[in-house]
Amino acid sequence: MNKTPRTSHAASSVLSPSCVAFSRPQDTTATTSVLGANVDFSYFVQHWQDSLWVDSSQWFTPDFYDAVRETSHISDPFILQDDSMSLSAHWNWLGQYPATPGSSAPQLTTNDVQVAPLVPAEISDGPESISRVNSPPNVPSREDGVAFAWNPSSKSLCQTHSISINESHPLMILHNPQFDIIESTWIRVQEFLELETPGSENLIPPSLAVANVFLGLFFDCFYEQSPVLHLPTLSVDHLPASLLSAMIIIGATYSRIRHTRRFSILMLNRARQNLQVLIEADKSLTRHPETIYASSLLVYTGLWCGNKGAFETAEASRGSLVTYVRRLFQPKSKVADAAGIHVEDRWRAWAKSEFKRRLRWYVFMIDSQFPAILNMRSMMSLAEVSRWECPGDDAAWCTTSPLTWEALVKSLGSSPAPEFGVVYKALTNNRRAQSTSLTPSVPVITDNISPWTQFLVLSSLASQALDWSHDWSVQVGSDLGIVQDMNSDCRQEGLRIRDNIIGKACCLSVIPAKADAFTSASLKSWECYYGTKHSGNPISDGAQSLVLYFQKASQILRGLINIQLHTCVADLQDALGKGGANAVDESLGRLRIYFTNGYTSCVDSHQEPPFESLDAFAKSVIETTSIMSNPTLQSATPYSIFGVFLNHVLQWAFLKSSPETLKSHLRRHLQDIAFSYHGQGISELTGILDFGLSSADPTAINRDRSHLVLMQAAQNLALLGTWGASLNLALLLQLRAKT
Structure with a gap:
């Protein structure tokens, strides 16, 4: 080819x-x-x-x-x-x-x-055996070479290199000293990082100059997806050592300096262990917002740094983090209107209250990454956060002048930020999705909501999509006979199961719509508002980066929601080997049935080919091309990483499990996609998929052309190599192609 x-x-x-x-x-x-x-x-x-x-x-x-x-x-x-x-x-x-x-x-x-x-994996887990x-850390045996596996009896390797950046390095020359810390602060951080837990890895701290470079990179590269600290009033030297450590760890990840991946992982483990020691000694820290923020950054880093042991620890730490936020004192909502104090005092009081509000939502966002990305249900429900006030206006948050802030607050009105439940209901109103108007009426309450709030609404929809997908796949996928036998009794049974799922998901007193249709309509309503809101509206320079990140992440997250509504992600995971060798063939068999008959219409439709399958395939192609042809979308981690991964894996599953008749329909559909969609890279991807779908010589040794998609996916993930998670997923696909 x-x-x-x-x-x-x-x-x-x-x-x-x-x-x-x-x-x-x-x-x-x-x-x-x-x-x-x-x-x-x-x-x-x-x-x-x-x-x-x-x-x-x-x-x-x-x-x-x-x-x-x-x-x-x-x-x-x-x-x-x-x-x-x-x-x-x-x-x-x-x-x-x-x-x-x-x-x-x-x-x-x-x-x-x-x-x-x-x-061998069958050897006892005990280290003495x-x-x-x-x-290296967490790689003691062949067990850890298996996708998704980790041996907790692993021995750790000491750090072998210090991190240094000479004065002529671009990072040092272009460094912005705005957020630099002084020597005494760096000494305080190093004292926090001193060995507390027996058996901890050896950690070689960098110089103050290098630490300041990493701090600057945190604010330059990561702050846009974590706009929790109020930068205009921030005094970096007064932040707790645990929070500074977490920020340095993330900044080091973005430096791409040799050995910083390992340095970040080792420093992450040390910071997490020592912070836990401090919390055990002083439980009041669990009510300290900056300590909670440090914990949230450590959890985020553990999830996406690429180390399996750190991931497992972060997954377990999520529960503690959510608990801390649930107990956090309610932020004051009307400090901006307080009379009798100076405008700068009101500004600082508002910033402190807004910091707590944004911290709660950042933890909610991390929790929502589990259903959106990892196919695990969230710990925080929509009902739990429905009365939380939404993040405040980005322009007011970013302004550096108390007087400018006061003018912005007055222009927005004296009412506090709307409750999340009100905004959620307004943005996911199905009736708006069914309207043909190009400018749908939107309640006044949503006129000034931030892109972050809109992203949080979309994250809630992602949780609903996961819940529905889990329920549907368990009820139907637990017995392949229900899907394979298309007689009337099975169709009626499948519809009854769906109605039951709908009743649990929607809890409506009226005749229920289909649960997936409800979520899709809500998503369409959200898209309708989101597109109208940001078409041609100028964005202030101060809030530009915050707006852009959540716009980019929202675009990718919409695609991830579509995957949840059109296939079973658990079967995709098992097809890659998560459930072991025995689960691979079973999951591919289920995917074959879903693709052949349509995932949600497989119990009551005989359409050939099913439009639902063709549509899911087409969307995955377009989503992949959109991300890989747009550097700004690629920077929306971790959503970009898993957008590329899951969409490519879905394409591979189509090639791997579809019967020849469906493959021929998919090839014709690819031609339509290439003709109608003119994005950069579309011809490359459609060419690869077309070759993979074409009939191979049955006598050829390498007739399984689905490996071509795995290679494309693995190499695309390698291109997103800042966070180690993308490299690990690339290796996972390389391993799968070997089996």
Whole structure:
């Protein structure tokens, strides 16, 4: 198949491949000739060759494995077993380094590699029963090379390199000192990070100058998705050490300096452990907003840093974080109207109250990432937060002058921010979705809501979509006979099940609509308002970045909701191996039935081909192309990572499980997509999918062309390489292609 050269999808940066975090070992000196240049992670992937998809061990460059090694995640145990020529190189990147920075790496023989580290999974979990050389954090055995698995008896590897940035480095030259801390503050942070828990990893703190660079990167690259701190009144030196540590960890992630992935993971573990010690000693910290914010940033980092152990700990810590926010004192809603105090005092009092309000919503947003991204139900319900006041106006939040703030507040009126339940009801009104008017009437209450609030409403819809999808897949997917046998009795039984789900989801006294139709209509209503709200409306410079992030994330999240409503994400996960080898064939069989008959219409429709399946396939193609052709969408992490991952996996599932008749319909539908959609990269993706859907020679050894989509997905994920989660997902797909 002829293939156009791969397009580099650049992420905004000041670095070039020659001085980025994961260049080859000899390329460790930064140069200053690349200031202002954009860089991407295209050097992580091999240049296209027609047969590249056949051998997954050739998908990535050594630079990619250098990067992944820092997240302590084995790449592919099959490579270690089957590719004897690369055993030594691959074992080196698996982390066999000495504990001191000056020592050289040991040269292991092939036999050493095969015998010492790869302990069979059936061996007892007890550390005394595992005889092996030191391994990287959380990678002691073959068990951890399996997707989704982690062995908690893992031994940890000490940090072997300090993080340094010389004065001629672009990050140092372009550093904005606005949020720098002083020496005494940095000493306080280091004292907080001192070893408290026996067995903790060795952590080498960077210099004050490097720490300040990382702090600056936190505000430059991450603040837009976490606008909790009031920057105009912020005194960084007065923040608690736990919060400063969390901010430095995230900033280091965005630096892309060599060894910062591992540094961030080790510092994350130390900060989390020591913060827990402080909380155990002083329970009042659980009511301290800045401590809760530090905990939320540590949970976020643990989820997406790429380390399996950190992910599991963050997943467990979510419960504590949600509990802390539930107990947080109610923010004052009318401090802006307080009489008898100076305008600057009112401004600061309002900022303090708004900080608490935004903190609660940030924790809600992290909790909502579990249903939107991880296929797990949220802990916080819509009813629980319906009476919370929404985040305040972004323009008022970003203004640097008390007088300007006062004028903005007066122009918005004296009423407090609307309650979330009121806004949710207004934005998800089904009647608006059914209107043909281009400018639907929107209640006055929603006129001044922020893009963050709109994103929170969409996140609530994502939770509803997950709940419906779980209920539907359990009821229908638990017995394939219900789906396969299309006689009248089964259709009626399926409809009865759906009505029961609808009654639980909607709780309406009127004749219930279909639950998925209800959620889809609400989503359409949200889209209608959102598109009208931001078409041609100017955005103030101060709030520009905040608006852009939530607009970008909203666009991707809409696509993730559509996936929940059109297929079973749990089956997609099991098809990749989450449930073990036995679950792979079962999940692919269910997906085949869903695709052939339509996921939600499979009990009462014989349409051939089902429009629902064609539509889900088309949307996944367009969503993938939209993200990978737009650097601003790619920066909306973690939604961009999982938007690319799930949409590609859905395409792979179509290719892997669809019968030939459906494949022919999908190929014709691809032609329509390529003709009607003219976005950048659409021809590349449709060409790959067309080749994958075409009939292969049944006698060919490599006739399973669905691996081509896995390669495209893995390499696209590698291009989104700032957060380690994207690299781990790329490796997961590489592993799946080997089985």
